[in-house]
């Protein structure tokens with residue numbers, strides 16, 4: 001799609017009957033566990049989306065990195081259709097002729113030994129936690145039922161009870177207990193705190209290389225390498241949750257590879273499904289994976305041939321279109337441009353690769369007006385943690401589209417500054 005027909009109307013006020021009707025139905029019949037922006041999407045192609053009224057939006061969110069290759073990438077869609085016509089779902093009661101290739105590919109890309117496939121990210125996190133606990137009991141020799149997992153303040157590992165139990169966000173936990181025990185957290189970015197928290201009962205340290213949901217929070221340089229060293233010294237597994245940061249998002253295949261960290265286990269998801277399906281995986285060393293025996297753990301849909309074919313196509317696109325290098329280069333440019341915003345309303349701009357957060361000065365929902373104004377200008381972004389605008393476009397976004405978006409972001413901050421001055 002060309003980038004010429006851009007509109008500056010307020011989508012909420014210009015909303016058609018159809019859009020209002022669809023939003024009404026969703027609100028009437030759906031659980032209210034989300035509060036979506038008032039836009040009803042109907043089509044997508046590359047970095048562009050269109051709503052039910054044909055209004056177009058540049059996607060700077062990529063479904064939280066699930067759409068890293070853009071919407072409807074022809075090669076990934078082609079793989080999906082071809083495989084769907086061949087064989088879709090078999091369960092792991094049988095072998096299939098796609099999954100072995102995905103396994104092999106993921107071990108090559110991560111430098112790890114074995115893969116356990118799942119669907120959503122939270123499931124793969126759950127798999128990692130089960131693996132770590134069992135490793136603690138069976139290999140490390142922790143008394144049965146006593147293994148502990150250490151996570152980080154501000155973490156996000158999904159919405160299962162275990163991930164919720166590990167969360168430090170009160171809203172994520174409120175009313176959902178009782179929670180499993182054997183979970184604790186330490187400040188993110190503080191390796192000494194990790195060293196202090198480890199006990200003989202600690203099985204694993206679970207960490208995001210960059211905290212996405214927490215607001216694109218980067219730990220100090222050297223943090224991950226230091227954590228790995230501590231974990232090695234204390235016979236503790238280091239498991240890195242790369243569900244959001246993996247597959248080139250930060251300019252390396254894995255974000256932990258920026259520090260040459262090879263952990264004991266890596267969790268992948270989101271982009272692994274090529275923007276079309278939920279595909280996730282826990283990838284780990286032989287030392288960890290030896291704990292699983294037939295019947296210990298599984299998933300009906302995990303590793304199905306359709307998912308494997310789509311994931312392979314996604315990894316092919318990542319490699320053949322040089323998207324990791326592209327993320328590094330375009331991301332460095334984007335970060336520079338945004339750091340140049342020079343607005344009193346911008347408290348901080350941080351990120352790595354095409355994974356950037358703009359922290360907006362002000363109240364706890366300060367990012368929302370920026371997101372709303374970008375939406376009105378035909379740009380989809382998302383506030384996270386109240387004050388941070390998340391910018392994470394598809395890795396193959398055309399450079400001129402991103403340049404246009406930077407101009408619009410600049411204009412939005414000028415507009416907001418003017419409003420603040422007027423109000424003062």
Ligand SMILES: *Cc1c(COP(=O)(O)O)cnc(C)c1O
Pocket residue numbers: 064119120121122123125156157158159208212213241242243244245269270
């Ligand atoms: C999104 C996310 C998850 C959960 O993935 P789902 O597919 O939503 O279950 C886990 N960890 C991280 C770091 C994530 O960003």
